[in-house]
Amino acid sequence: MKRACIPRMRALSLFLLVLLAAGARVPPSQAAADAYLAELKGRANSLALHEDHYWRILLHVRPGIAGTRSLVDDPRFFLSPSGKTEPAAELSATLDGLFDNTADPPYFCRFPARYAWLARSLEIDPTRIPRPPPCPEVDNILRVIDGQSVAMVFASGYVNSPASMFGHTFLRIDSRLKSPLLSFAVNYAARTDPADGGLTFTFKGMFGGYQGFYSVMPYYDKVREYSNIDQRDLWEYSLNLTPDQVRRMLLHLVEMKDIATDYFFFDENCSYELLFLLDAADPEARLTETMDRYWVIPMDTVRAVIGAGLVDNVVWRPSRAIQIRHARSLLPDRESDLAVEIVDGAAPAGTVLSEPIPDATKARTLDLAALLAQYRIAKKGMEHKDFQERFHAILSARTRLGPVEEVAKPLPVPAPPEDGHRSARAYLGGGWRGSEGFLEAGIRPAYHDYTDPPGGYTQGSLIEFLSGAIRWYPEGDRFRLQQLDLFRIESLDPFDPIFRKKSWKVRMGFQTREFTEEKDGLVTFAEAGIGGTIRLREGAVAYLLGEVEGDFSRDYHGAYRIGGGGSMGVLAEPVRGWQIWLEGRGIWGVMGETGEGPDLSASLRQGFRIGRDLSLKADLSWSVTRHVERTEGTLTLNRYF
């Protein structure tokens, strides 16, 4: 790593100024230009600039098993036909571009970050190259965005969409205007086809069928999208980048305008690609190297950014749903219900003013009604005309109360997501099944279940991908793939008269089950359920789900079984750091194998948090499959990484 090769900031503007000042000079002759180009190439070669860390960042190069190659797939991003795989050829072609003002738009304006860096690294003499053209578009973007500092924003997970289950990250570029709403958001996302259904969407997303692009939009648009419509919290991590570093990032962003990169949900995704921008600002952070994995989860990139020492402070922007819940918790039931009636049109907004309550309570009732109306219309649960009239009436009543001294309890800030456990998990442990002891090891690349330490994760959501466990029974010297979940996703969202949420689960994978007292076998299964959840008290919920299940194995009569049934259970946290998950479940076969009795089970799972990334789990269960009854107990030590 050659530190000297890293350009200092403001290179482009300085470069431009010097060049413009030299405007009166005589343009260099063709022969002189050729000679200087050869000289620059020689110097770049001797410095091995094509291997420079910064050049690789600018080209989005990721070293892989297939050799060095850029992640960018758009040929317009490369000046050399072999630029995608040969950084040296691309560097040489980029230098050629410096002497070519005929392209439209000129290379100099298309790749400002590259040329700014080359100007510094090669100490290019502006009097010996053709006068570069003005770049009004670049100047305008820099002027309008006016980037002074940057925040990385994490939008919490949204379990109802496969694309945003693990959350999302984007950048916020702050200007001199002291209001974050006036900042610009820089987002990287796949350009999807709205006509694609779930199957096509998922398939294309996993295998690079969509193309990803960077985009810039007002930050308030992102706040509305996440906070007001999807009801997701935003966590804003202010970074300690200097204005010069921000400028470097923006120059590189200009280079990425309209440039396509094949999008992969799991690694070349929104969160990974953003890291190139941060590396372009601060190459020493080396974020794209740190996060070079097969499985890039947004929160892990935030952790990497925190780990690189880039984060100054964190601000939580609660979703509108959380604001509404909080506003309701501050009001007596009567007023809370009145707010709902006003929004439903069952009571005029003015009734609040004549209620026998203090003005502050009236104000809060109307504030709640206004938030509720906005929530309803965002969810399209209200006619536009009704909204206009009721919202205006609510606000007109509110304004008559004048200023109200804010004495309300502020919203308690939850544990920030980076305090949560890391998203991959491995465990070792042992136990007994029936009369036999076993040792067990398991691994799960992502993400969270009910007995993992809950801090920083969405309550009542379970998301697991490729969670597997193998067992060894020393007595019979048997190895078993006990379980491999391809995916398991559950959302237990407590029912609430305002947020009428359903609870649901889907799960698919392989599991070893007993078929007789002596014989077990691997079953391929898929299950789905839907139902409701209620809150018992703070930190405890109970749920009931109706379920269907399909099982496939040669050991079933007819090789399959399709059945229905249900499950009910309780999730609780009796004291901080102790999670309990109690569940009973029954499935009765209705097609395929039907005559061998139901599958019944009851389980008590417990998790004890030892540290942020360490937990102990103790499970007890009783089950009956095909009249074979088993009890089982396991104790495992879980490490998150």
Add this chain to the structure above:
Amino acid sequence: MKRLLLVAALVLALAVPAIAAPPAGQLNYGCGLGATVFREGNANDSLLLQLVATFLNGLCSNGTFGITSGTSDCAEPKKTASIDRLNEFAYKNLDDLARDIAAGNGETVTTVAVLLDVPAESRPAFYRNLQASFTEIFPSPTVETAHVVDTITKIAAQG
């Protein structure tokens, strides 16, 4: 790994078919309160934002916000350079702005104060004036953004 992912993709797609449903069709919601909920895209953006909107080249896969308004029948605010950002901001955040003005505080009124260069010490009075003038700023539910911005600007000028 790829094969495993293939299997995972297939089963996931089978299990969750309805999740990535395409958004509803185009609608025109005109102006006034509530219109911002239905508005997206840069058809009505100021020149300033259109510069940046040269970047706005894609739908975000994670957006649930699929309705574009096309050309609104709502009159656009005047495009003068000095209050361009304010017009833009009010146009896109009209509901929140109305709510914060009625309550006499909030992030959107702070943003308006920033854009109108109201000094920090005068802001509490500015917010009170806005609150007291709510019915003047929002005389009807279908008020046009131009009127809102003009009235706010006048109130700020009165100090």
